[in-house]
Amino acid sequence: MTARILDGRAVSAAILDRVRREVAEFTGEHGRTPTLATVLVGDDPASHTYVRMKANRCAQVGMHSRRIELDAAIGTETLVGRIRELSADPDVDGILLQHPVPGHIDERAAFEAIDPAKDVDGVTRASFAMMAFDEGGFRSATPGGIMALLDAYDVPLPGRHAVVVGRSPILGRPVGMLLLARDATVTYCHSRTAGLADRVAEADVLVAAAGRPGLIRGEWIKPGAVVIDAGYAGNTGDVEYAAAAERASYITPVPGGVGPMTIATLLAQTIRAARDHQTRRVVSVP
Amino acid sequence: MTARILDGRAVSAAILDRVRREVAEFTGEHGRTPTLATVLVGDDPASHTYVRMKANRCAQVGMHSRRIELDAAIGTETLVGRIRELSADPDVDGILLQHPVPGHIDERAAFEAIDPAKDVDGVTRASFAMMAFDEGGFRSATPGGIMALLDAYDVPLPGRHAVVVGRSPILGRPVGMLLLARDATVTYCHSRTAGLADRVAEADVLVAAAGRPGLIRGEWIKPGAVVIDAGYAGNTGDVEYAAAAERASYITPVPGGVGPMTIATLLAQTIRAARDHQTRRVVSVP
Structure with missing residues (x-):
């Protein structure tokens, strides 16, 4: 067997097309443009690149992005204060704090300064619990992208065994909760x-999110499994691709699998936030 | 092999002894008694019994309990308003909303009206995320009790396979997150x-929390496993006790296992809330 490709580039392009139409419609109807605020602390080149990519994608779909760049030396209080201003700002629909932030800053405190109604990157405690309880809040961007990719290929989930390798608060933990909410058995x-190896071999659906290149050997994959590699690290995933692709039924390439889905999810959630936000503005000014 | 008993009655009695000493110390030092507010909606006899048991335990350890009983016909807004008052009341340290509430009420909205600093029953989204992220908030009472029972018997968790059967927002989901935070592999x-049967057979630690009497057959249990039966329903657990006890290394009886640990956790968290609350009172009135 050779696996079919879960083509994140194609699926994300379709999502971004839809978002572009929705943004144009929103802007025409309400006379303002949906706005994503991006907050970047410090000089990490990779973080700068990620923020620039997100700003470019915003421009491509007709959204505003407002870039806030802060000195690496600022403290937690300053960052929290700045994010609270954005949470209160009626012209901002979504907030993205690029992470990791420098180690001397309390990242959790900074995340919690984001109004959950603007948490389009799904990093707050409230968003995590809403994912876990299937309450329809914003999803962490990569987990949300993974679920959208599985759905685009009609991968069945109820009763199937999903194995998640990795447990970070914005990737492994939430994707497991989303899979559980869709009635998968989740490890x-x-x-x-x-x-x-024994745990991975039981996976009908494998989500590799460890960030350790080559950790998952191809020979561990159960024949016919669906393999999602979210372990991006310098163009290499967590999974031995060639060997895994011989056994899997579906597999994500790296790059071009999960990565593009992450940004698409972020922007799809931003237009959704703008709509919800607009509704609240109208309700509060009757 | 015959399993050793995980004696929830004995362990909870020791916890309540400690709480009693701490309450006396707190009352002597601060001139006020830690207070748990219990909120009960409607006439369900079992719910009345549970609330009465909790009030009795409060009295036994020297705490105040303030019982709020509300008519079954009230709506979500009334209940949310009443809980918000308790959240703002400086004389209340902890709040317990007895659940389930009548079906016409939005239970999640009622839970979220509890200030997380008073959420001694661990039902809010914030408490769930703090359990999941290992951030030291209040635990859902039964999951917190299960962890305390495992720790009382020095059951090792890192790297071991814990299998949780059941996924309710206040039992299955949070206990899995607590086990994951303690480095267990969690299914x-x-x-x-x-x-x-195959999933259960892999468990080094099994937490049965389905509420379906006899669901877990004794023959499924891996020899030497630790079996926690949280599936209380009318004096019967989820696990076929006699057959499981022949294979397990440790097992909780029903009743006398998890049940008493739940109330002990609630009261231990209430005295902790009172201390934190007192600290905030002092800080805010310098």
Whole structure:
């Protein structure tokens, strides 16, 4: 068997087309343009690149992005204050705090300064719990993108065994909760897991999100499994691609799989936030 | 092999002894008594019994309990308003909303009206996320009790495979997150799981929380496993006790296992809330 490709580039392009139409419609109807505020702290070149990519994508779909760049030396209080201003700003629909932030800053405190109604990157406690309880809040961008990719290919989830390798608060943990909400049986593995090969071999759906290149050997993959590699690190994923593709039924390439879905999810959630936001503005000014 | 008993009555009695000493110390030092507000909506006899048991336990450890009983016919807004008052009341340290509430009420909205600093029953989204992210908030009472029971018997967790059967927002989901935070490999099973027997057979630690008497057959239990039965329904658990006890290394009886740990956790969290609350009172009135 050779796996079919889960083509994140094609699926995300279709999502971005839809978002572009929705943005044009929104702007025409309400006389203002949906706006994503991006907050970047410090000089990390990779973070700068990511923020620039997101701003470019905003421009491509007709959204505004407002870039806030802050000195690496600022403290938690300054960052929290700045994010609270954005949360209160009626011209801002969504807020993205590029992470990781420098180590001396309390990242959790900064995340929690984001109004959950503007948490289009799905990083707050409220968003996490809404994902876990299937309450329809904003999803963490990469987990939301993974679910959209699975749905685009009609991958069945109820009753199937999904194995998530990795447990970060914005990737492994939330994607497991989203899979559980869709009635999959869900196993979380991580660096302390004993017998990782045996756990992976049981996966009908595997989500590799460890960020350790080549951690998942192709020979571990159950024949016919669906393999999602979210372990991007310098164009290499967590999964031995060629060997895994011989056994899997579907597999994401790296790059071109999960990555493009992340930004598409971010922007799809931003136009949704703008609409919800507009409704609240209208309701509060009757 | 015959399993050792995980004696929830004995462990909870020790916790309540400690709480009693802490309450006396707190009352002596601050001139006020820690207070748990219990909110009960409607006439369900079982709910009345649970609230009475909790009030009795409060009295036994020297805490105040303030019972609020509301008519079954009230709406969500009234309940939310009443809980918000308790959240703002400086004489209230902890709030327990007895659930389930009548079906016409939005239970989630009622839970979210509880100030997370007073959420000693661990039902808010914020508490769930803090459990999931290992951030030290209040635990859902039964999951917190299960973890305390495992710790009382020094059950090792890192790298071991914990299987949770059940995924309710206040039991299955949070106990899985707490086990994951303690470095267990965690599998969530539920009513849609295919091959439940195979999943259960892999458990080094099994938490049965389905509320379906006898669902877990004794012969499924891996020899030497630790079995936690949280599936209380009329003195019967989810696990076939006698057959499971022949294979397990440790097992909770029903009743006398998880049940008493739940109330002990609630009261231990209430004295902790009172202390934190007192600290905030002092800080805000310098």
